[in-house]
Every structure is written in C-alpha cells, then in structure tokens.
Amino acid sequence: MIIHLHFQYQQLNKELQSIIEDFETSGEAVTIGQRNVIKQFEVKGEAINVKSFKKPNVFNSFVYKYIRKSKAKRSFEYANKLIACNILTPFPIAYIENTNIFGLTTSYYISKHVTYDFDFRDLIHQPQFPNRKEILQQFTAFTFKLHENNINFLDHSPGNTLIVKKSENKYDFYLIDLNRMRFETMDFNKRMHNFRRLWLSKTMVKVMSETYSKLYNTSYEETYSLMLKHSRGFRKKINSKKLRRSGRKMKFKSE
Missing domain, CATH: 3.30.200 (Phosphorylase Kinase; domain 1)
Known part of the structure; x- marks a missing residue:
C-alpha cells in the first residue's frame, strides 16, 4: 500500500x-x-x-x-x-x-467531507426550486471561471456539482468526480459544448446563455443557439442509445 x-x-x-x-x-x-x-x-x-x-x-x-x-x-x-x-x-x-x-x-x-444543501439535479427536476434563476446565473459564472482557467471538466454533469447556500442570494459550487479533465484553451465552441451533459431545458438554456454571453462578451443569440445545439445533440445521442438497448431487449424476449 x-x-x-x-x-x-x-x-x-x-x-x-x-x-x-x-x-x-x-x-x-x-x-x-x-x-x-x-x-x-x-x-x-x-x-x-x-x-x-x-x-x-x-x-x-x-x-x-x-x-x-x-x-x-x-x-x-x-x-x-x-x-x-x-x-x-x-x-x-x-x-x-x-x-x-x-x-x-x-x-x-x-x-x-462537504455538507451540501442540494445538487444541480434539483434545479432540473424542480422548475419552481426557490431562487432557481439566481442559482443558474451563479452556476454559469462558476462554469465561466472554469473555462477562463482553461479547465475542460469532461464530466460536467448534474450529479457532479454540489451546491452550498451561503446566504439568501449567495451560493458556493463544489466540483466532485474529478478524474476526467483536460487543461486546454477553451474556445467558444468548446465552452458551449461543455454544457451539454447538464440536461438543460430551454428555459435553463435561456437563463444561462444570457449570463454567459455577458461574461464572454458575445451575443445572446449566438450563445443560446450553440448551447442549445450541443445540449439537444447530447440528449439525442443518449436517447438513441436507450432506444437501441431497449430494442435489443425486446428482440431477445421475443426469441
């Protein structure tokens, strides 16, 4: 050992x-x-x-x-x-x-050990989550900070960010499950691609792209379009895999 x-x-x-x-x-x-x-x-x-x-x-x-x-x-x-x-x-x-x-x-x-209040999954499954918009805005700024430090967190998914409420309108974000990262220059496409695993709704994409566009000094329309494109592409890929698996199961059952 x-x-x-x-x-x-x-x-x-x-x-x-x-x-x-x-x-x-x-x-x-x-x-x-x-x-x-x-x-x-x-x-x-x-x-x-x-x-x-x-x-x-x-x-x-x-x-x-x-x-x-x-x-x-x-x-x-x-x-x-x-x-x-x-x-x-x-x-x-x-x-x-x-x-x-x-x-x-x-x-x-x-x-x-970090005692946390909730994780990003709660924001996905609970559209009426208290202060949801403010949390999404701060989470976007947190992700922007990752990108500015040339950190491509490859497992940037809902369960890998723990959220601690510090005050009424202030939240801390802790990354976990860290073994898959790249330290590289993050161009605009890579930045938007990095949001794809978060399973964002259109409403969430709107809030987050508005915040990110201001931080990155690009247009809201361009940011929204690219973030939504990568998010939908990832969903389609995962759903296709699920369909293929379920198809195989049905085939095996029928044989």
Whole structure:
C-alpha cells in the first residue's frame, strides 16, 4: 500500500492505512455504485470521504501502473489544480494505490467531507426550486471561471456539482468526480459544448446563455443557439442509445 498524502495531512498516515485495510466492513456508505464505492469516516474529529475505484481489468491494471496515472492520482492532482485556481472542490487529503508486478490492483481517493444543501439535479427536476434563476446565473459564472482557467471538466454533469447556500442570494459550487479533465484553451465552441451533459431545458438554456454571453462578451443569440445545439445533440445521442438497448431487449424476449 502506497499512501500519497497532502502536506497538511501527513499526520494521518496510520489512520488512513487502517481505514483502507477495514474499508469493506467499516464506514458509512455514501454511494454504492456498480463501478465505485464512496464511504464516510471520521478521523480525529474530521469527516472524510473515501472513494474506492472499481478494480481495473488486466489491460487497464497494466496501463494505470506503467503508462497512465490512476483515477485516484488524477483526482488528487486535479483537485489541487482546482484549488490553486480558487475553484471549490472537497479538499484533497490523499490517494492510495495498491499494485503488484502486473499493475494496479486497487486505488482510493480521500477528501474532506462537504455538507451540501442540494445538487444541480434539483434545479432540473424542480422548475419552481426557490431562487432557481439566481442559482443558474451563479452556476454559469462558476462554469465561466472554469473555462477562463482553461479547465475542460469532461464530466460536467448534474450529479457532479454540489451546491452550498451561503446566504439568501449567495451560493458556493463544489466540483466532485474529478478524474476526467483536460487543461486546454477553451474556445467558444468548446465552452458551449461543455454544457451539454447538464440536461438543460430551454428555459435553463435561456437563463444561462444570457449570463454567459455577458461574461464572454458575445451575443445572446449566438450563445443560446450553440448551447442549445450541443445540449439537444447530447440528449439525442443518449436517447438513441436507450432506444437501441431497449430494442435489443425486446428482440431477445421475443426469441
């Protein structure tokens, strides 16, 4: 087990090693997914989240040890890059990798627990969500800040932004699930393309494109048109996949 600690948390080495050794049988489940598991623990009075990544197949196991950084390492490094740009994310404490001669076996990313009020999905499913327009405007400014810092967050989807209400009209946004990012110059098309996974309604696109056009100094019409185009294109792609899957299921049932 190799533990890579943030310099502010060097004193937690033994505690984190113990948590990982007992991970399967201890901790409070936050997310139990098909690929990854997130559990919450308390260490020296502080709540932390430990994300256990799915064990890679033989090929990826080799890749993540010898060729490419593991998801845990990328999450840790990207979190530090975000913080350096004054972009909020749960504070990175450590990442842990277990390997053998063939490659990576298991890996973990550890961060401070953030108590949040809601996430972006609530804004999609609840059109009458309190202060919805103001939140969308501030979220758009948050995304603009990402783009201005040349950050292309490839998993910019509804479940990956936690929202904390700071006051009546002020909200903080925390990015999570960080292992897929590109650090590159963001032209206008890339910026609008980055909104596609958010499952925006036309009303949401109107609010967000109006805000973004002012920040980026481009026309509302151009911003709205391109944001809507990418959003609809993504929806169509996902819906087509669902239809193909359901078609296969119906075919199998009929045979």
